[in-house]
Amino acid sequence: MQTNEITAALGSWPMLSPLLCVPHTEEDYEHLVAFLDRLIDEVGEDESHPLASLMEIVGVLIERYEDCDVPELAE
Template sequence: MTAIATGELAQAWGKLQAIVPLTAIHNEQQYDQTIETLHALWDVVGEDETHPLYELLDTLGTL
């Protein structure tokens, strides 16, 4: 198994969380924020599976 650079991962996660809500949805405010983010990503990415943000759109939509 490959060692994970947890310090670097924690920093990257913090930066990403500041931009995009990637958490489970527990209340209406989180739901609204997630839907807003999904719509913004969809406007940019659409159905283009080659777009660099496609995986983020897909992951956020799954949450």
Template sequence: MNAMIKQAVDHWRYVAPLLSKPENDQDFHALIEALDELLDIAGDDETHPLIGLIHQLGDLVSAYENEHLPMPKGDGRAALAFLMAQQGLSQSDLPEVAAQSVISEILSGKRQLNIRHIKALSERFNVSADTFF
């Protein structure tokens, strides 16, 4: 047995949980914690020796999210309401998008988002413009 395989065999019980597909929410959250820790260690260094492991964990997390936590279907109004609630914003906290009264009309369904609103919201919340279509 070559030295690299021997090391893998000797340490597999410690590494296997990091490379195994999460079977439940507990596994998923443990994987996220491990990924966060590894990201803290590697920082912005794309050449860090752990970057391959980080990518593997990211793929496992992403696959679990896509299977078990799909994005709900919605519309621009629902997306706006969600993002505002998530960030604790009121209608008057988005003056770069529109006046408070316009935001109110959009949220109540009396007015549609226009291209200018969508561009401003995309920049404000740092999300794709597709979020609001």
């Protein structure tokens, strides 16, 4: 990653980090699910929406947690 990309990430991450994390607890998971619900309300089916990729990332994080930590969903 180039230095300017790191600088941009450092400038943005403090605002984003409370919204976006790898879930390790049920509380983290519930937070991400609520955030995904709000993103879905905003983005809908619009794949060109600026937040569409963020919605996809949050969905992947939720799916990972469910696959690893919610046995009844893995079956």
